[in-house]
Amino acid sequence: MSQGQETFRYLYNTFRMPIYGFLRRSVGDEQTALDLMQDVFLNFIRIFKDKEIPDENRCRMYLFRAARNILINYYKSSYNRRVHLHDDPEKLAAPGSSSAVEASVIGADQKERAMRIFSDLLQHLNEVERNALILRFEHGMTIEQVAEVLDLSVTTAFRMLKKAKEQLVTEGKKIGFQPADLEW
Structure with missing residues (x-):
């Protein structure tokens, strides 16, 4: 090789x-x-x-x-059709015991639910704002790196990230989803 x-x-x-x-x-x-x-x-x-x-x-x-x-x-592309099918499984209810395994399953279920809600909230943003947030927080890029990838000035990237986060918080509050529900 x-x-x-x-x-x-x-x-x-x-x-x-x-x-x-x-x-x-x-x-x-x-x-x-x-x-x-x-x-x-x-x-x-x-x-x-x-x-x-x-x-x-x-x-x-x-x-x-x-x-x-x-x-x-x-x-x-004219071939692209945006169709999103979201599964909304019923929340698992654990029987009366509180074992560590059940707690971790419930915690994982809550995190999965939070991720689904968060993904839905991201759809309220335009494509550039959504990509900026994903690059910044999921992939840990600096604001300068986000600006470079998205071909923006650092100031524009900073303002866009701030505005997008505020919009996510506002949209989340409308449905009772608090930013603390999801760790990024």
Whole structure:
């Protein structure tokens, strides 16, 4: 295996889950997110197969920017139809005992419910605001990195993140969902 192949394999293993998570939250569909993720990495390999591969941080920025661009193309595509089916399983009620296992199941159920509500709340934001929040809080990017990926000024990214968080809090309060319900 060549050095380039090893590097590509390392980058794929390092960034596939963050890229997939970003795409999954953006499109709301697992299979579509996997398809888009494959496109991101295929484009990366195609572009850098005969070029020097940048450092890991630059690769991360490039991959997220490529994912954003692929999302833009996906949303502009005439083949795209936004259909969201949300399962709303009944909340599990634990019998009278309070064992640690039951507590962890209830905690996991509450966290899953909170994540579903949070995903629904994200739909109240425009695509750029939604992507900015996901990059900042789920993927731990700095405001400067978010600005670079989304091709915005740092000031604009900061203001957008602040406005988007405020909008999420407002929409959440309308349905009784408090930001503390979900740890980010």
